[in-house]
Amino acid sequence: MKDKAREWFENLRSKLISTIEVHENARFTEKKWEHSGRGGGLMSKIEGSLIEKGGVNISTVSGQFSEKMQKRVPGAEKDPSYWATGISVVLHPKNPNIPSMHFNTRYLSTTKNWFGGGIDITPCLDYTKETKIFHIDLKNMCDKYDNSYYPKYKKWCDEYFFLKHRNEPRGIGGIFFDYLNTESDNSDFLFIKDVGMFFHDYVDKIISRYKNNDWSESDKYAQLIKRGRYVEFNLLYDRGTKFGLETGGNIDAILMSMPPQANWE
């Protein structure tokens, strides 16, 4: 499963990058980085006419958890060895009619093995109709695997992407999941692939649908203010960011999710 997962994330990365480049006048630039343990990653970044700043990061790393981490991670209590592979994507479009889009999936292996990940969307202008469609489609995709997935993972997403200090959600939610154990059958891997393709198709569809829509100065300002909230979330709450910064990870990869520009009133 390690090889299959890694190959899938690499495959998905190529597909996403190709699809975004079809819409764009710019290309992704690549930057390899090495992990302090073994392995490393490949960061791909675009600054284009549609995606003002976007990043696609894949990595496959292994090593030994610190004692602090051993207590937090399932299956690492007695053996600190881990192996992980994953893909992480953040897109900050220039056009405020197109929402910021975030996605990641990963496979982690200690003495246990599991998948985790999520998709969530952050619009800055009215997105009521699209929100309805997004959640119906997500539910239909989840229901193919387990009727409990959508309500459970939507709730997890809503609780996670919430700015407590402002008492407001970061965006319109999505799904957020972890600890999908694949040892029994192949269905979790199929789910992971479906989540990835859902995100791919969503990005493609939403860019196509809104890329030619005009916007006003006040629309753009609304986007920049919303991006300020995005920054607040990432630095105050995001587990991945906090974990990365605390453990001395690759700064560029950790802060890839930051918007190109953000404003505060």
Place this chain on the structure above:
Amino acid sequence: MKDKAREWFENLRSKLISTIEVHENARFTEKKWEHSGRGGGLMSKIEGSLIEKGGVNISTVSGQFSEKMQKRVPGAEKDPSYWATGISVVLHPKNPNIPSMHFNTRYLSTTKNWFGGGIDITPCLDYTKETKIFHIDLKNMCDKYDNSYYPKYKKWCDEYFFLKHRNEPRGIGGIFFDYLNTESDNSDFLFIKDVGMFFHDYVDKIISRYKNNDWSESDKYAQLIKRGRYVEFNLLYDRGTKFGLETGGNIDAILMSMPPQANWE
């Protein structure tokens, strides 16, 4: 001392605002806010041609500390009552030749009484000569009270305003101090007044000196990137911000320090 401290901070606020308005084409707008306990504050904000975004906040509040806070604050171990008055200023200039300037002083009263505060400066372009002058002047001011102040408070400032995850200082430092106990004589209050006037005069001088200097697009971009670091510091490390957000303080007052705009590469 409570009344004397409060009056001084109010006096300093008026002086600072008047001096900045002398340089500006804009005026400060005022907004009162109430504290969840007793008292409240007055936020003054400017969006001008020189100060792209600036805030001057004074507050005088009292109440009872939570149990968690009682353990952290001197003199509150047995009696949770506190009374506090203070002034806090952050200026983000439009012209990248003028640094961001930050200052605060406060007087806290539990079963003990003390002053705390600091000044620090964040330039984004070469500021070597000014840095030298700034630190010489700060040292001379501190030495009037105690030769140990400058080295001790400069070190505290350097350690505090440091972005560990980037291994870089936020700016060129300054002084940072706390627990100045005023019960013996009046010299701490005189020091606090001097720190306030030092900041006032510094703002006045630096604005006058650089307000007509031109800048390039890349100078402005350097400023926006530096402001991104400022945002990272405030959300990841700043004690005041963290404390305010955790205890449900006034969001606008807590995040007054955020720049109007920040960029990430």
